[in-house]
Amino acid sequence: MPDRIVTATAVDGSFSVVAGITTELVADMQRRLELAPTASAAVGRLLTGAALLGASLKGKEKLTLQIAGDGPLRGIVADVQLNTPDEIGARGYARRPDVDVPLNERGKFDVGGAVGKGFLQVTRSFEVGQPYVGIVELQTGEIGDDIASYLMTSEQIPSVVALGVLANPQGIKASGGVIAQVLPGADEATIRTLEERARAMPPVTTQIDAGATLEDLVTAIAGPLEVRYTRDYALVFTCTCSRERVERALLGLGRDELEKMLREQERTEAVCEFCKTAYVLSHDEVLALIERLEARS
Numbered sequence: 603m604p605d606r607i608v609t610a611t612a613v614d615g616s617f618s619v620v621a622g623i624t625t626e627l628v629a630d631m632q633r634r635l636e637l638a639p640t641a642s643a644a645v646g647r648l649l650t651g652a653a654l655l656g657a658s659l660k661g662k663e664k665l666t667l668q669i670a671g672d673g674p675l676r677g678i679v680a681d682v683q684l685n686t687p688d689e690i691g692a693r694g695y696a697r698r699p700d701v702d703v704p705l706n707e708r709g710k711f712d713v714g715g716a717v718g719k720g721f722l723q724v725t726r727s728f729e730v731g732q733p734y735v736g737i738v739e740l741q742t743g744e745i746g747d748d749i750a751s752y753l754m755t756s757e758q759i760p761s762v763v764a765l766g767v768l769a770n771p772q773g774i775k776a777s778g779g780v781i782a783q784v785l786p787g788a789d790e791a792t793i794r795t796l797e798e799r800a801r802a803m804p805p806v807t808t809q810i811d812a813g814a815t816l817e818d819l820v821t822a823i824a825g826p827l828e829v830r831y832t833r834d835y836a837l838v839f840t841c842t843c844s845r846e847r848v849e850r851a852l853l854g855l856g857r858d859e860l861e862k863m864l865r866e867q868e869r870t871e872a873v874c875e876f877c878k879t880a881y882v883l884s885h886d887e888v889l890a891l892i893e894r895l896e897a898r899s
């Protein structure tokens with residue numbers, strides 16, 4: 603079943619919900635990056651969170667979530683954009699894709715242990731003007747809690763965030779999430795009600811694995827209150843790397859560094875961290891880059 607994301611609003615205007623099934627995307631990333639189980643759970647949760655927040659993007663805006671921690675994973679990144687008004691493109695990576703740690707005492711992936719203490723940085727890039735950057739200290743490193751903390755601290759939106767990745771030795775079995783946000787002017791009890799429902803419902807991945815639809819996920823958090831569905835997106839892996847971007851990055855290293863490359867290696871290889879595409883530049887191509895730098899100066 604292809605991945606999808608839907609948004610809905612309570613008819614009384616008290617909260618909105620975005621729900622997503624991200625199993626295909628996370629399975630794709632797991633295979634591409636050869637992520638170990640704990641690393642795949644961490645990247646999968648961050649990707650799912652980013653994809654859900656991606657439903658708030660407009661036009662050419664972009665959103666990047668970066669976690670830097672002192673645990674063995676060191677860092678994970680996810681970013682999203684709108685490929686079309688109805689399609690969200692996402693990608694992600696882990697600095698240490700081979701990290702695997704024992705399950706925690708509840709028999710779940712110890713994502714918090716693998717991430718450690720650190721920070722979540724969220725960057726929203728707009729079509730024009732400076733990007734907005736919000737940074738929060740990690741609460742638990744479990745990612746869902748950390749995104750909720752970011753939404754509360756940086757965007758002043760009380761939210762409930764539930765993200766999950768279910769994996770077995772064969773790969774990713776189910777992945778998805780729900781974010782419910784209190785809308786301006788809503789009753790103060792709204793967030794408590796949403797939190798109680800989130801605690802009472804089975805984990806998102808248990809629901810998806812049992813065949814739940816996105817609408818079932820929305821209903822599980824919305825409860826008896828009627829909701830109106832507002833948007834429906836396809837979700838696909840999208841990498842924006844290109845040879846041109848690689849050349850620009852190499853140019854940014856400067857003349858000395860490029861000349862050192864020429865002396866030390868026959869050819870220069872740059873591998874995209876997100877999709878693993880390898881870009882190879884011959885001796886002459888690196889030389890041409892140096893000439894471009896000279897022409898500029």
Ligand SMILES: [Zn+2]
Pocket residue numbers: 841842843844874875876877878879
């Ligand atoms: Zn790429």
